[in-house]
Amino acid sequence: MLRSNDLTRLVFASLAALLVLSAASPALSASDADTDAHRLVGLLEYVGADYRMAVEDGEVISDFEYNEMHVLVSDAKELLAGQAKQPETLETHLQELSKLIEQKAPVPDVEKVAQRAKLATVDAFDIVLAPDHAPRFERGKKLYQQNCVSCHGESGRADGPAAEGMEPPVADFTNADRRSALSPYRVYNTVRFGIDGTPMNAYDNLNAREKWDLAFYTMALGHGARDNPHSPTAVTLPEGFQPTLDMLAKRSDDALVASLKKAGMTGDAATNAITQLRTETVYTLDPAGADTDQKGGDERILTALNHLDKAEAAWRDGRGNDARRQVLAAYLDGFEMAEPRLRSLDSGLVREVEEAIFGLRTALKKGNDDAVEKHLADARESMAEARTLLSEDSSAWAAGFASAIIILREGVEIVLLVTLLLGLLTRLNRLEAKKYVHGGWIAAMAAGGVTWYLAQTLIEISGASREVIEGVVGLLAAAVLFSVSYWFMQSLHGKEFLDFIKEKLEERATAGQMMAVGGLSFLAVYREAFETVLFYQALFANTGGSTSGIFVGGAIGLMILAVIAYFILNASKKLPMKQFFAVSGVLLFGLCIMLTGSGLHAFVEAGYLPMISVPFVTIKWLGVHSNLIPLIGQGVLLLAGLVWAGYSLSEPTDT
Secondary structure (H helix, E strand, C coil): CCCHHHHHHHHHHHHHHHHHHHHHHHHHHCCHHHHHHHHHHHHHHHHHHHHHHCEECCEECCHHHHHHHHHHHHHHHHHHHCCCCCCHHHHHHHHHHHHHHHCCCCHHHHHHHHHHHHHHHHHHHCCCCCCCCCCCHHHHHHHHHHHCHHHHCCCCCCCCCCCCCCCCCCCCCCCHHHHHCCCHHHHHHHHHHCCCCCCCCCCCCCCHHHHHHHHHHHHHHHCCCCCCCCCCCCCCCCCCCCCCHHHHHHCCHHHHHHHHHHCCCCHHHHHHHHHHHHHCHHHHECCCCCEHHHCCCCHHHHHHHHHHHHHHHHHHCCCHHHHHHHHHHHHHHHHHHHHHHHHCCCHHHHHHHHHHHHHHHHHHHHCCHHHHHHHHHHHHHHHHHHHHHHHHCCCHHHHHHHHHHHHHHHHHHHHHHHHHHHHHHHHCCCHHHHHHHHHHHHHHHHHHHHHHHHHHCCCCCCHHHHHHHHHHHHHHHHHHHHHHHHHHHHCCCHHHHHHHHHHHHCCCCCHHHHHHHHHHHHHHHHHHHHHHHHHHHHHHHCCCCCHHHHHHHHHHHHHHHHHHHHHHHHHHHHCCHHHHHHHHHHHHHHHHHHHHHHHHHHHHHCCCCCCCECCCCCEHHHCECCEHHHHHHHHHHHHHHHHHHHHHHHCCCCC
C-alpha cells in the first residue's frame, strides 16, 4: 500500500524535476548547439564581408583586420569541433578558407569560399536566417537610440561621443563600402553575440524580435532613413524581382544589387532600388513577402504561412528534416497561438487546419510527394480562410469570447483538483492545512506571471519548448494524481479506512505531508497557468483595440469557475465520508488519465514522439487525441484502473 510518506517523496521528487526543467528551459528554446551554429554563420559572414579590408592585391593593408581573419576562422573551426554533427563538406570549406587567407588570396576567392561554408552551415544545422515578422521601424529607432548612439552616432556615422579613439574604429553604417557587405542577419548576429576583443558587447537584454528590429533599422539608417521609414523613392522594381522578408534579411546590399542586375536593372537605378528596399519595402512585408497593407489578419497565421513556405522550399530541395521542422514550427509557433480566438469563431476550421498540418507531417515522414502536395495546399487554404475570418472579426465580443474560452478550458481542471483537495481537508477537520493547498495554487499563478515576463523579455519560449514543458509538468502531475487516487480508493476498505480517518482526525499528519498536498496543487495549477499566459500573450498581441473584451471575457470565465467551485465544495460536504472518497478517487483518476493524454500528445506535437494517427474522436479539453501513443498511455492507465476496481469490489470489507 502507498503510504503518505511515499506520496510526500513523490511530490517533492516531481517538484525537483520541475525545477531542473525550468532551469533548462532556455536551453530548450535555444540550445547550445543551435546558438553555436548561428555564431558559426556569423563568423563566416564576417570573414566574407571584411576580408576586403585586410588584403588588397595580395598585400596586407591592415594588420589588425588580417590577424582578425585568422582568429575568426580559428574560432569557426573550434565551434565546428564542438558540434555533435560535423559535416565533412563544411570542414573542407573551413580548411580551404584558412589556406586562402594564409596565402593572401584575391578577395573574390575568399568571399566565394566563405559563402559556400556559410551555406553548408545553414543546410547542415537547419538554421533560419530571417524573422517571422515584419520589422517595426519606430521600435528599432528607439532601441538604436538607447543602445547604439553613444558610439555610432545619431545618423550612424560613427561620430558618437564614445567613438573617439576607439580601437578598432567604430563601424560607419553610412560608408557605402562598409554597408555594401552588411545584411540585417549579420547585424542581428552582432547584436546577439557581440564581437570579441572590441567594445561591441552582446545585448542579452533584448529579445529576438527587438534584435531584428534594431538590425533592420541599422540598415535603414545606413541609407539615410533616420526618421521616416517610408520616404518615397519611386523606384519600379523589375518584374523578375520579388522581394521577400527572408531575402532582405539574409542578403547584403551587394547581393541584392547582383539580383537586381540579373533581373534587368542597371546603373543608378539598382542603387536607388536598394535604398527603397531597406528604408521602405521591408517595413511593408509580411513573412511570406506580401504587402501587409493589402492583407489583414492574425500575425500568428502569417508566421504559420511563412513556415509553410520555408517547408515547401526545403522539401523541393530534398531537405526533408528541415521541411518537417518548418511544418512543426508552423503549427506550434504560429497557428496554435491563434487557435483559442479562432476556435471561438469556427471550431470546425480549427480541426481542418490541424488535420492538414498533421497529414503534412506524416506525408513528409513517409516521403509521399503526392500527399505532401495535397496536405500543403489544404493547410494553406484553411489557414488563408482562418486569416480572413480573424481579420474580419476583430470585435470586442469575439476577443471576449476567446478570453472566456481560454479561462474555462484551462481552469476547469484547476478548480476540480483544488476543490477536491480543500473538500478532503474539510472532511478530515484539518482546516488549518488548507493554507498549503492555497499556497500551492497561489505560487503556481505567481510562477505563471513570471513565465509571462520571461516570455516577453528575457527568453524566447518556442512552440516546441512550450510543448515539452507542458508535457513534462503534465506527466509529473499525472504520476502524483495516480498515486493519490490509488491511495483514496485503497483507503475504502473497512478497517484500513477507519484507521485512516482516525489517524487524520487525531491530527497526526505531518507538515511535510501537508506540503506534499500543496506541491500537488502547485504542479497541476502551474501546467494550466503556463499555457494560459502564453495563450493570453498571443491574444493581446493579435486583437488590436479589443483589449476591453479580453478583460470582460476573462472576468466572466472566472465567475463561471467560481460557481463550479462552489457547487463542488457544497456537494463534497453532503456526501457521506466513504462515498466522498470514492467519488474523489474516481475524479482524480480521471484527471490523471486526462493529463497523461495531454502530456504524451505534447511530446508528439513537439516532434519527440512519432505521430501515428488513428480513427478516433478528439476531445482536447479531456486530453483525448486521435493519436496512437497518447491513446495507448491512457488505455494502459484505464485498464489498470478497471483491474484495480474489479479487485477492490471483489474483496470483502472489514468493519
